[in-house]
Amino acid sequence: MKKTPVILVFSLLLVLFCFGLFVYPKVGLESTNRGYEYMDTVFDQSKVTSVDIKLDDKDLTTMLANASDEEIVEANVTINGTTVNHVGLRTKGNLSLRSVVQMDDSERYSFKIDFDYYDSTQSLDGLKKLNLNNNYSDASQMREFMSYKMMDGLGIATPGYSYMYVTINGEEWGLYLGVEAIEETFLARSFDKGSDSLYKPDGTGSDLKYISNDYNDYTGIGAKTDISRQDEDEFMDFINAINAENSDLETVLDVDEMLRYFTANTALVNLDSYQGNLKHNYYLYEEDGIFSVLPWDYNMAFGGFGAGMGGGGGKDGFPGREDAAAGNVGNAVAPTINDAQTERQNNMAPANANSGAAQSDARQPMGMMVGNALSDSTINLSIYEPVSGTTMEERPLINALLSNEGNVALYEKYVSEIATSFLAKENFTQMVDEVYTLIHPYVEKDPTAFYTVDEFEEDVHGDNGIIEFASKRSDSILAQLSGELVVENTNSNTSAPSTDGAANKNSNDNAVDGAQSHNRGEMPEGMQHPNGEGMPEGMQHPNGEGMRGGQGGPGFGENGTIGTQSTGYSKTMIITSAVSVVLLVLLTFATSRFKRRRE
The missing domain is CATH 1.10.287 (Helix Hairpins)
Structure with a gap:
């Protein structure tokens, strides 16, 4: 007993x-x-979500007539049958907004829906703000979607995203990409605390070069949250660290996360970003003194901006136009909007997306010309000095990261994994075809599309489409890693094959200070050049660990991620381990x- x-x-x-x-x-x-049900209900990537917007006709007319003002009007929004009343609605955008304003017969603006604008407690299944992006300058309508898919698969904190078909007051407005706004809800979903400092740099200081020790001198840093004196000090610690030699970067930034971000950005040749001369389209988030970089705005990824360009591209990306007075060392300065529009009109016949009838020239969107993405300078953007229209020294964040030999080794590993899995032709084609099947019926019926259905087809499956870009970019990355291709980061960003079968390790053209001799001419350890087949579908990290991320994607590992070399532990994991012990x-x-x- x-x-x-x-x-x-x-x-x-x-x-x-x-x-x-x-x-x-x-x-x-x-x-x-x-509290984040919207990731399933709003951003369901297995279907095209219906978005029905209703507002007073007078408000709609005023908003469209004064689109540049981005004034908020009141509306009711129904998404997949769920209605939220009294929300804020406005136009949004930068180049895309200005460009559509100049078109005579298009009102295909991007929009922002603010569910809690009039009532701070209101949301849609937890979602507070939704962006509806018009896929400007992207005939494939997939550049941004596939870019976020790559970021998400790399475990980078990525906003929710999925395709949406929009109607306004019963009128079809067309196929858009819905993207979660990067604000408090996104931060709470993606980070442990999610309540620290958020920045969206654009302007003075967005290159993150040292100006002074006065936070107020960085007028373009774009604080999106209330900034305390401690926040200012932490920002200056970050600036000082990345601008100094041999700094301990781990004390101010999430090194592994930033390496993954820049790996993806480089593989995507996304130059309408920090890595181009406009130095924008990214967020910085600081939590407990550690900074992370967040992805944003990818409609000109996959080479859509053009290597060396300063603005929307024309034929061959307007190469060779120098700006000596400004000290630019890239291929070109920003073409004016009229330059870009004229070039596009000269190279692509206007046509109606549905009927094929001629449109007004002003309807044609300015920006990248379909086919420019496959120019040699774009496909062969250097993976070791992955900037264009500027220099590594002018971009201290990426320069500091790639000035460390250990960081370069991890960076090479990530970029090789992307080249042999996500961008591998068979895998990438499968992913793109799934998206194509999903959106094709909506592309065909879209009454406001910037491009014809034929142009959509060409930019997806054609000789100058994104599938071909991915294949050639993959080959270029692997050739650079093996030393078969040496990229000279000059004004024209040209490339040349290595004469000795390996990169010149003593050359200043492609060297990264502090890491000149690291594995140049060799594939990273554990990586092999694909023999026509590439790696099995999906990226597999050696330790199989997952990372912080969004929705995951089939182009990567089983969980849509590749792991990190060193990852933190969640609170749940720590508590569970302690209780179990x-x-x-x-x-x-x-x-x-x-x-x-x-x-």
Whole structure:
């Protein structure tokens, strides 16, 4: 009879141990995700979400007539049958907004829906703000979607995104890409605290070069949250660290996360970004003194901006136009909007997206000309000095990261994994074809599309389309890693094959200070050049660990991620481990006492 209490205690401890090990983590994860149902209900990537906007006709007319003002009007929005009343609606954008304003017969603006503008407690399944992007300057309508898919698969905190078909007051407005706004809800979903400092740099200081120790001198840093004196000090610590030699970057930034971000940006040749001369289209988020970079605005990725360009591209990206007065060392300065529009009109016959009838020239969107993405200077953008229209020294964040040999090794590993999996032709084609099948019916019926259906087809499956870009970019990356291709980062950003089968390790053309000799001419350890087949579908990190991210994607590992070399531990994991250890100790103690009693 004395054995019964001991057996009961033993059994109870065993049950508690199993609960702590297997059940509690899942409970924690469920509670963590609670409140963000919109990731499933709004950003369901298996379908095209319906978005029906209703507002007063007079407000609609005023908003469209004064689109540049981006004034907010009141509207009611129904998404997939769920209606939210009294929301804020406005036009949004930069180049895309200005360009559509100049078109005579298009009102295909990008829009921003602010669910909590009039009522701070209001949301749609937890979503506070939704952007509807018009896929400007992207005939494939996939550049931004596939870019976020890559970022997401790399474990980078990525906004929710999916395709949406928009109607306004019963009139079809067309196929858009819905993207979660980067604000408090996104931060809370993506980070441990999610309540620290957020910045969207654009202007003075957005290159992150040292100006002074006065935070107020960085007028273009674009704080999106209230900034305290401590926040200012932490920002200056960040600026000083990346602008100094041999700094301990780990004390001010998430090195691994930033390497993954710049790996993806470089593979995508996304130059309408920090890596181009406009130095914008990114966010910085600081939590407990550690900065992360967040992806944003990818409609000109996959070479859509053009290597060396300063603005929207024309034929061959307007190469060779120098700006000596400004000290630019890239291929070109920004063409004017009229330059870009004229070039596009001269190279692409206007046509109606549905009927094929001629349109007004002013309807044609300015920007990248379909086919420019496959120019040699774009496909062969250097992976070791991945900037255009500027220099590495003018971009201290990426320069500091790639001035460390250990960082370069990890960066090479990531970029090789992207080249042999996500961008590998068979895998990329499969992913693109799935998206193509999903959106093709909506592209065909889109009454406001910037491009014809034929242009859409060409930019997806044609000789100058994104599939061909991915294949050639993959080949270029692997050739640069192996030393078969040496890219000279000159004004024309030209490239030349290596004469000795390996990169010139002593050359200043492609060297990164502090890491000139690291594995140039060799593939990173554990990586092999694909023999026509590439790696099996999906990226697999050696340790299989997952990372912070958004929705995941089939182009990567089983969980849509590749892991990090060193990752932090979530609070749930720490608590679970601690509870399990305590229970295991108690279980061991009870077992030993039971044995002693029997003896």
